[in-house]
Amino acid sequence: MRIGVIGAGRMGGALGTIFAQSGHKVLFSYARSRDKLDRLVREAGADASWGTPAEAAGTADVVLLAVHWARLDDALAQAGSLADKIVVTCCVPLNESDTELVVAHRQSGAEALAAKASGARVVAAFQTTPSEVLRPAFKARERHPRPSLVYCGDEMKSKATVATLIAAAGFDPVDAGGLRIARYIEPFAMLGAELAYGHAGGPEWVYRFARLDSLVAG
Amino acid sequence: MRIGVIGAGRMGGALGTIFAQSGHKVLFSYARSRDKLDRLVREAGADASWGTPAEAAGTADVVLLAVHWARLDDALAQAGSLADKIVVTCCVPLNESDTELVVAHRQSGAEALAAKASGARVVAAFQTTPSEVLRPAFKARERHPRPSLVYCGDEMKSKATVATLIAAAGFDPVDAGGLRIARYIEPFAMLGAELAYGHAGGPEWVYRFARLDSLVAG
Numbered sequence: 001m002r003i004g005v006i007g008a009g010r011m012g013g014a015l016g017t018i019f020a021q022s023g024h025k026v027l028f029s030y031a032r033s034r035d036k037l038d039r040l041v042r043e044a045g046a047d048a049s050w051g052t053p054a055e056a057a058g059t060a061d062v063v064l065l066a067v068h069w070a071r072l073d074d075a076l077a078q079a080g081s082l083a084d085k086i087v088v089t090c091c092v093p094l095n096e097s098d099t100e101l102v103v104a105h106r107q108s109g110a111e112a113l114a115a116k117a118s119g120a121r122v123v124a125a126f127q128t129t130p131s132e133v134l135r136p137a138f139k140a141r142e143r144h145p146r147p148s149l150v151y152c153g154d155e156m157k158s159k160a161t162v163a164t165l166i167a168a169a170g171f172d173p174v175d176a177g178g179l180r181i182a183r184y185i186e187p188f189a190m191l192g193a194e195l196a197y198g199h200a201g202g203p204e205w206v207y208r209f210a211r212l213d214s215l216v217a218g
Numbered sequence: 219m220r221i222g223v224i225g226a227g228r229m230g231g232a233l234g235t236i237f238a239q240s241g242h243k244v245l246f247s248y249a250r251s252r253d254k255l256d257r258l259v260r261e262a263g264a265d266a267s268w269g270t271p272a273e274a275a276g277t278a279d280v281v282l283l284a285v286h287w288a289r290l291d292d293a294l295a296q297a298g299s300l301a302d303k304i305v306v307t308c309c310v311p312l313n314e315s316d317t318e319l320v321v322a323h324r325q326s327g328a329e330a331l332a333a334k335a336s337g338a339r340v341v342a343a344f345q346t347t348p349s350e351v352l353r354p355a356f357k358a359r360e361r362h363p364r365p366s367l368v369y370c371g372d373e374m375k376s377k378a379t380v381a382t383l384i385a386a387a388g389f390d391p392v393d394a395g396g397l398r399i400a401r402y403i404e405p406f407a408m409l410g411a412e413l414a415y416g417h418a419g420g421p422e423w424v425y426r427f428a429r430l431d432s433l434v435a436g
Contacts, residue, residue, distance in 0.1 A: 001379070010349035015387070018356045022386040062379060064344075069327060076334055083337030086376040088383070090344035092407045093327030105405050107322045109287060109311030116294055119301030126284075126308035131228035136430050138236045143434040150409070158304040161219070161280060165306070168240040169233070177412055184412065187323050187405035189310045191368070194394055194402065195427060204430040209413060212354050212422040216361040 004056030004063045006030045006075050011090050012066030013040050019064075020044035029056035030067060030075055053078040062086045069093045069102065110152070110182035121158040124182040125151035125166060127189040130196040132203040134169065141170030147206035150174045150188070152181040174209050222274030222281045224248045224293050229308050230284030231258050237282075238262035247274035248285060248293055271296040280304045287311045287320065328370070328400035339376040342400040343369035343384060345407040348414040350421040352387065359388030365424035368392045368406070370399040392427050 001024045005016040008031035017040065020026040028050040031037045037050035057063050057079040067075045069091055076082075095102050110124035128150055129137075137147060149171035153159045163173040176185060196205035208215070219242045223234040226249035235258065238244040246268040249255045255268035275281050275297040285293045287309055294300075313320050328342035346368055347355075355365060367389035371377045377393060384391040394403060414423035426433070 003383075011344065011352075014349050014352035015344060018352060018387050019383060021356070022383075024383075062383070063338075065331070066344075072331065072334070081337070082335040085338050086379055087331070087335060087338040087340045088343050088380050089328055089331055089340060090342075091327050091331065092345050092404050093330065101327075101404060101408060105322050105408075109309055109319075110307055112311065113283070113290065113305070113307055113309065116290070117300040117305060119299070120281075120303050120305040122305045122307060124308075125306050126229065126233060126282075127310050131232050133430055134229075134232035134236060138239070140430065140434050145433065147430065147433055161304055162306050165221075165237060165240075165242075165280070169236050174413065175417070176409060177416060181409065181412055183322070184405040184409035186310050186319060187402040188409055190319060190323075191394060191399065191402035191406055194399055195392065198395060199393070201429050206428060206430050206433055208426045208428070208433060210424060210426070211419050212351055212358065212365065212424050215363065215365060215424055215426060216358050 001061040002059055004029065004060030005066065006053045006056050006063060006079055007066035008036050008040055009066060012064065015064060015066065016040060016048065017044040020048040027051050027056045027059065029053045030078065054080045057082055057085060060085065062088060065089045065091060067091060070096050105183055105187065108180065108182035108186050110179050114179060121153070121155050122179060123151055123153035123158050123162040124179065124185055125149065125162050128185060128192050130193065130203045130205055133206055136204055137170040137206065145208055146170060146172045148172045148174045148209040150176045150185055150209070152176045152179055152185060154179045219279040220277055222247065222278030223284065224271050224274050224281060224297055225284035226254050226258055227284060230282065233282060233284065234258060234266065235262040238266040245269050245274045245277065247271045248296065272298045275300055275303060278303065280306060283307045283309060285309060288314050323401055323405070326398065326400035326404050328397050332397060339371070339373050340397060341369055341371035341376050341380040342397065342403055343367065343380050346403060346410050348411065348421045348423055351424055354422055355388040355424065363426055364388060364390045366390045366392045366427040368394045368403055368427070370394045370397055370403060372397045
């Protein structure tokens with residue numbers, strides 16, 4: 001395939017190189033400097049070249065959009081029409097300081113609960129796993145690798161207590177940070193529900209978070 | 219520990235039973251019927267009992283809140299003060315029909331992009347994995363199990379094309395459904411970023427989605 005990459009940052013650079021080394025023709029575009037594009041093309045090999053976003057979009061079977069959200073409108077204007085193109089977006093709609101999603105996602109149920117239940121030490125946990133998998137995972141608790149279970153909260157001691165419950169239930173507890181991370185954990189629970197109930201394979205859906213080394217070694 | 223469970227649905231029932239069978243004293247509460255509570259106590263064994271939400275909250279070291287979001291205010295009113303309690307919430311803030319989060323999360327960058335890039339066949343992919351893991355995962359692509367990589371979009375043919383790119387990059391493609399699922403995938407990307415960059419172990423963070431059987435067998 002011909003793949004046009006718009007955005008030459010870390011994601012666009014790595015993916016474009018990988019696509020080129022997988023046998024696709026890759027055209028890089030939209031870097032801050034021509035040097036960066038030259039370097040990417042050298043690294044990616046014979047099937048890579050660079051050009052303008054309009055060339056990346058115009059000649060491609062697939063367009064990879066890998067720009068910062070703040071540059072989206074500019075990148076689209078330079079690319080021209082994308083009608084009928086397959087556009088793969090790996091953009092996350094972040095603010096300029098990369099700290100928050102600018103498209104919704106600014107509250108969580110767990111934080112709302114903490115505001116209602118004055119003084120309670122709220123820990124968000126167990127919402128990312130379908131109820132159907134709880135008993136089977138508990139039965140399988142001596143087997144490895146265990147599924148992960150993510151939790152968050154603002155007080156270390158309460159979180160440590162909850163982590164023992166998660167471990168006893170047969171999961172590896174994964175501390176994701178403060179209670180505000182529930183803004184991401186709750187939508188992740190929705191993603192899990194989609195995969196558990198909306199797709200083949202049945203509701204015993206689990207996930208495992210790992211560093212690459214330990215996943216492929218396990 | 220003494221664990222008070224508020225909410226006797228599928229999550230509260232399964233978790234309370236597991237906690238009781240892990241050696242904790244569990245008090246179930248807040249069911250639609252007394253029969254349901256009786257049944258849970260019988261299943262959970264000698265360390266389980268039932269009572270009111272106020273009893274569940276008042277006597278507990280840890281309170282598990284497992285009610286539908288629509289019942290949260292009622293459950294909290296019945297529970298009384300939770301000050302200084304460890305409160306584990308597995309609630310997801312859903313509307314009455316369980317189809318949408320009612321706390322934010324009603325848009326996505328991918329949908330916003332599709333609205334801007336008229337006619338483009340937008341597929342959301344590759345945003346859930348840190349850039350640092352792309353090259354190592356590509357190098358490890360013959361090893362198993364592979365990390366997962368979730369994607370979504372509204373057109374099957376475009377998605378199939380993108381799935382081949384994901385597979386060639388060394389990941390197992392996971393089709394999460396239509397483009398609106400980006401509302402959940404983008405926050406999941408933020409959760410992954412939190413775990414990749416905010417915690418020990420380095421940025422080569424990956425995830426694997428699986429059915430329980432295949433995870434523990436793999």
